[in-house]
Structures are given as C-alpha cells and as structure tokens.
Amino acid sequence: MIATENETGVERKYFAHPQALVESSEIGPNTFIWAFAHVMEGARVGANCKIGDHAFIESGVVLGNNVTVKNGVAIWDRVTVEDNVFLGPNCVFTNDMNPRAYIKKTGAGLTPTLIRANATVGANATIVCGVTIGRYAFIGAGTVVIRNVPDFALLVGNPARLIGWMCVCAEKLPLPASAPCNSSVTCPHCDRTFKLTPEGLALCDAEPSGASGGR
Amino acid sequence: MIATENETGVERKYFAHPQALVESSEIGPNTFIWAFAHVMEGARVGANCKIGDHAFIESGVVLGNNVTVKNGVAIWDRVTVEDNVFLGPNCVFTNDMNPRAYIKKTGAGLTPTLIRANATVGANATIVCGVTIGRYAFIGAGTVVIRNVPDFALLVGNPARLIGWMCVCAEKLPLPASAPCNSSVTCPHCDRTFKLTPEGLALCDAEPSGASGGR
C-alpha cells in the first residue's frame, strides 16, 4: 500500500501493483490498481475502486467511489463515472463524435459522457460519446450505445435497444420494455417497487442508505 | 526458455518474455508468453500454447494444450479452454451474468464457461458466461454469443445466429443452417463426412488421430 497525504492532512492509502504506472496524486484510499494499468496525472479516482490490468485512465477523467474498472478499459478525458459503477472488461469509451486523424480536438472540442451511479456497462460494450447512462442502467455485453439510457434500463444489441428493466439487486424486473408511463412493478427478488417515469424507472420507496445502494 | 520441474521430475521449459508477468507454476512445456501478458498464480496453462501481448489469465483458469490466446484477451476464473482452441485478438469473456459493482461474487457465485476442443473464437467476439461452445465451432469476428453453440457450428452477429457449419479443415461446409436433423454432408476440401445430430454436426468417421485434430 502506498500512503499519501490529501489536502486535509488525512493519510490516504491505495495499492498500486509494481508494474502499474500511477502518475495521479488523486487516488482515494483502498483503491487497487493492477499490473500494466496506467493512471495519468490529473485523473481523479475515488476510494475503494478496482482498476484492472491494462486499464488506462486519462488526465481529466473523474471516477467516483467504489467503481470497478475491469481489464483493458480505457477512460478518456471528459468521461465522468459516478459511484458504484461497474465497467466490464474491454468496454470502450470515446470522446470525439467524428474523429479524423488530421483534425485535432482538445478541451471543449471533445464530447462528454456521463455514467451515473450504480450503472453497469457490460463486457466489450461500446459507449459513443455524448450520452448519459442512467442510474442502475444495465448495458449488456457487446452492446453499442448511441443514445441516452434511462435509469434502470436494460439494453442490448447494435445499436442498443431497450429490452427491459434491471433492479438494484441485479435481477430483471417483470415489466416489459413497452410498458406505458406510470406503470408500476415490484421486484420478486427484493420486493422493491418502482414506477415508470419519463426519465426511466424510479424507486417508489426511499433509496437504501449507504454509498452502495446495494441490498 | 525457463526450465521448471513438474510432479514427475521431468524438466519442463516454457518461454516468457522479459516484460511478461508469470506468477503461475503450472505452465506447460513449449508455451510462449509474450510482452505485457500476465498469468496469475493458480492459472493452469498447457503445453505448446501461445499467449499474446497484453493477455491476462486469471487464477482458476484452465487452458489445455496447443491453445492460441491472441493479444488482449482476458480469461477469467471459471472459464475452461480445451485443447487446440483459437481465441482471436481482443475476444472477451465474462464470469458474472449480472454484475453490479456493489455486489461481490466469488467462487460458486460466478458462472462457468466452457470452450470445447478445436473451437475458434473470432476477433473481438464476446462470450457471455454460462455457455458451452462446441467442438470445432467457429464464432465469427465481432459476434456476441449468449447461448450454447453446437459442435462445428458457424455463428455471426449480435446476438449470434447460426449461419452454417465449419469443417475441421476450416472450410465452410455445403450444408445450410436450416438443414434438418440426420442430414449428411461431405467436405469438398478434405472429404470428411458429417451427420447432423441434436448436439450439432458429428464426424461420421473416426476422428483424425493426434492432438491437433488437423488435416
């Protein structure tokens, strides 16, 4: 474990594999960074994160707490990942809608992407920049996302299409993709109840306390 | 080449690039492990394998003999790869059907995947966990596999669909995907004959001897 001091003088400890390349000074406590991963200077990584082998976190990226970045994921400047997000192996982000090698873009010329808290991005999924992936949304493996994704939505395919809704507890809810607004549903696994709103599914009850939002 | 002793005292030699990270003591003879690849402790790798740059083999993985793991492939605990399998560049495996960053799973909580002998997984294909890919099956590049795959089946698309059958000799057989059970076919390239069974295509003759199953 590597001990550092943060602004308030509180000692923070994170782990970096000897073969990892960590240039950022903003890594939260209890975060693990594995072999051949590269976290650039100016990237901000929260606490309790796991950053797998061969991952790459560019300057300007913001990762929340408890984020899992599986192997081979590259996260670019202008991508923001909130707390408790799961990024599956080799899922791919972008920050330029129409790249040409001979047209240089930086800063405001790049297009942001937001992955909201508790979402899951499946293995080898592709997230085209400019989208927001909603809270607890679940992007299936190999999916190509080109539009915003509502909260709790389950998407698959190329291009991504909505095929259902995924509970906090990671079980598929018994609510069809075509359900009309204001439909309600109860999870048979965890008894949480939801109502369908224009922004996607919404929990009817107060959300579970704690950073995890877990069961 | 690195020389080691196995249980029977026979000297085994494998090659690891100086920039590879090999923590396993169970690597078969004549296996090559290339730069920036990482084989974790407890992974079992057979003889005559090729493990490309930036590959990752997790603890608990079992790889047979003569397996080709192209660059950038990560193989997870609970994935078993039999002899003579080809894993194309950047093909992606998983071991959790419905991952959430805040729900930890280990051991029996993970979902196994089996790649049977002589199969080919194409470049950038995605294999969702829980499936068995049959012997000599051929998964086209970019395919997303979500169900079991019969022996000798040729699949493409997202999600994967059966579009034909692939011979031992790597040529497409003149048998339509819609052929009824008990149909038979002879490969115009190598003269092998097959019959269609409920488990997929089956070789009518005894299989060629030798580990390779090759022509």
Next chain:
Amino acid sequence: MIATENETGVERKYFAHPQALVESSEIGPNTFIWAFAHVMEGARVGANCKIGDHAFIESGVVLGNNVTVKNGVAIWDRVTVEDNVFLGPNCVFTNDMNPRAYIKKTGAGLTPTLIRANATVGANATIVCGVTIGRYAFIGAGTVVIRNVPDFALLVGNPARLIGWMCVCAEKLPLPASAPCNSSVTCPHCDRTFKLTPEGLALCDAEPSGASGGR
C-alpha cells in the same frame, strides 16, 4: 526523444515512453509511442504518428505518416495503413479469414487488409481481413466490417451497412445512402462538392494540398 540516423544520414527523432517496447528501427520523426505499447522489429511506422498505450504493431506492418493508433489496437502483419488514418480505441484487425489453432499460416497464407488514406476506423470496430477501406471512409464505433468500403462511405452495424457519406471535414453529407450513381452533393460545412462514382464518392475539385487533406 530518441535520435536515430536513417539511410540518408538525416537525424530522425521520435519519442518512446520508458515503458514502451520499441524493437523497430524504422520509426519516423516526431512519432510518439506510449506506455506498454509494443512495436516489433520489422514494423515500419511513418512520421508524426501517435501510438497509444497497450497498442501492438507486428513485424511486417506498414503505417503511413500522421496515423493515430489509439489505445489497445493490435495491427498484424499484412495490414497496411496509409497516411492520416485514425484508428479508434480497441478497434480490432485480423489477418486470417478462418483461423484454427492447429493450422499454422504465415506469409502468403495470411490475408491482407488495406486502410486507405484519411479513413477513420471507429472505437471497438472489427475489420475482417481481406477488405479495403476507402479513402476518407468512416467506420462507426462497434461496426463489424466484412466487405470493401467505398471512399467517403459511412458505415455502422454488425454486419456493417452503408448509412451515408462523410466529408473530408468530418461532417455527414446531405446525400442518402441510396443515392444513384452520378449524384452530386455539396458539403454545407466546407463547400466541397462531390460526385458519386462506382468506387464511392469522389471530390469534384482538386484535393486540398498538404499531407493532411484537412480543411
């Protein structure tokens, strides 16, 4: 920066990150090679290229000038990439149409791929070998290309389908994918005019001078 001498005695300088592995002696001036990237002996890389973290350039590859190779891209023997090409993160190439682990192919047994000047290959796209991707073509993120791509064509999907045409200036042209041959179109962003030919879109005016072809 690393200084080398080329055949004519002119000093050439390129940058290699201390964690990069550069075995080739044919790297053009002002090219940057980043951490954990591997450029093999015998690979030829032009001037002003950018080769991202975890990229792999195999012996036999030819890269032109001003090529951007984003992170995690592996380029194989028999793949040729012309000037000013953009290869998005984790896009995947191949050089064997029907790989089997037990059938070894080298040299002429492999299948070539050509990426023509100024083309863009999107993030996580898959390029099946044997194809030519035309000049200024634009392959969307997550696309699986299995056939030749005309100049300036915009393709998406698995398998790839033509959905329009992309200008030099990286804006989509107001010309439908179904437009008949000899149709003409003017870019509302940069005023370039084009005519549709059997090889794809063609610039009516002389092309902009300079290596970049840019605006």
